[in-house]
Amino acid sequence: MVTLQKVHGSENSFFLFDETQLTQPLTNTQLATVTQQLTNAETGLLGGADGVLAITAAPGTAGKMTVVNTDGSFAKLCGNGLRTVARYLSEKTGQATFKVHTDFADLAVARQPQLAEGVPAYSVEISPVSFAPQDLPFANLGVDRIVDTVLPAIHPSLKFTAIAVPNPHLIAFVSPEVLAGSDLERIGKMLNAKNPYFPEGVNVTFAEILDKDTLFARTYERGVGFTNACGTGMSATTLAFILTHPEEAAFDRVNTVYNPGGMVKTIVHHDGERYWIELIGNATVTATITLPDTALLAGDWQQAEIHATGEQAEYERFIDALPHRKLANTLTEGV
Numbered sequence: 001m002v003t004l005q006k007v008h009g010s011e012n013s014f015f016l017f018d019e020t021q022l023t024q025p026l027t028n029t030q031l032a033t034v035t036q037q038l039t040n041a042e043t044g045l046l047g048g049a050d051g052v053l054a055i056t057a058a059p060g061t062a063g064k065m066t067v068v069n070t071d072g073s074f075a076k077l078c079g080n081g082l083r084t085v086a087r088y089l090s091e092k093t094g095q096a097t098f099k100v101h102t103d104f105a106d107l108a109v110a111r112q113p114q115l116a117e118g119v120p121a122y123s124v125e126i127s128p129v130s131f132a133p134q135d136l137p138f139a140n141l142g143v144d145r146i147v148d149t150v151l152p153a154i155h156p157s158l159k160f161t162a163i164a165v166p167n168p169h170l171i172a173f174v175s176p177e178v179l180a181g182s183d184l185e186r187i188g189k190m191l192n193a194k195n196p197y198f199p200e201g202v203n204v205t206f207a208e209i210l211d212k213d214t215l216f217a218r219t220y221e222r223g224v225g226f227t228n229a230c231g232t233g234m235s236a237t238t239l240a241f242i243l244t245h246p247e248e249a250a251f252d253r254v255n256t257v258y259n260p261g262g263m264v265k266t267i268v269h270h271d272g273e274r275y276w277i278e279l280i281g282n283a284t285v286t287a288t289i290t291l292p293d294t295a296l297l298a299g300d301w302q303q304a305e306i307h308a309t310g311e312q313a314e315y316e317r318f319i320d321a322l323p324h325r326k327l328a329n330t331l332t333e334g335v
């Protein structure tokens with residue numbers, strides 16, 4: 001038997017699977033298949049999810065996180081997911097601060113005070129950061145760095161910033177009308193199908209500046225489509241905010257980033273050589289699921305024993321009291 005958790009950060013939802021329960025970890029092909037079966041919105045478990053967070057042993061850290069998108073592609077990082085992995089490993093090991101291994105870096109994570117009664121929170125490091133074309137990667141756009149740049153091949157007037165953190169993000173600051181309009185979906189679909197500009201796809205975020213240090217962000221995700229929130233996207237967007245709007249944002253200052261699934265806090269640091277971002281937000285477990293490992297591999301949910309934790313009601317109470325819920329609800333209608 002294996003036990004999974006259904007988790008979310010800002011309603012960006014995942015199945016968390018600790019593979020140390022198995023005698024040997026799954027192959028990448030098995031993990032991609034399990035992810036596609038579990039997360040499918042129609043045939044998956046509990047209405048599906050945006051991806052799977054797989055945990056394996058990694059000496060010198062509390063564990064390794066592997067992120068698989070719902071389409072079976074592997075992601076370089078996941079910020080909302082890392083908070084839930086941080087919570088899982090914190091509860092498993094009893095540690096409050098530690099490192100989680102990913103393919104690109106060992107990332108510092110820490111337990112934080114609850115956001116509200118029954119809403120556990122964790123902070124996670126988002127890094128490494130790069131603007132280099134080969135790290136995103138991008139090509140055929142006539143530039144070798146995209147910071148506040150009009151890209152006529154993508155949109156006639158929006159100014160874009162492209163940042164790998166290390167997964168790829170393309171960001172534009174937009175008006176409320178453009179935020180609610182059809183450009184985000186059009187650009188997200190174009191750049192995540194076969195295209196000459198971002199050959200491996202890219203997460204596309206449109207953000208509205210609400211105030212000093214305050215944003216509303218919406219993301220069309222690589223390998224997924226629209227999500228309620230993208231943690232690495234909100235982290236990269238905060239860095240883009242500081243670089244492109246220095247009168248409204250600054251390094252080492254706490255930002256609030258609202259999103260369709262809730263809100264997070266972000267702090268961007270720069271020591272002259274490198275950038276890194278602290279992402280702070282909820283790590284919510286909505287259910288635990290126990291099933292035979294053979295059933296998990298076969299995508300057979302009939303023997304799954306599901307236990308709802310009750311945390312979702314507390315999370316919903318928390319977000320219902322947030323500002324900008326009307327905007328969030330309007331954006332998610334019909335998606």
Ligand SMILES: N[C@@H](CCC[C@H](N)C(=O)O)C(=O)O
Nearest residue numbers: 075078079080167230231232
């Ligand atoms: N939602 C995630 C990002 C997940 C990975 C993304 N789809 C990719 O392929 O880069 C987050 O919270 O960061």
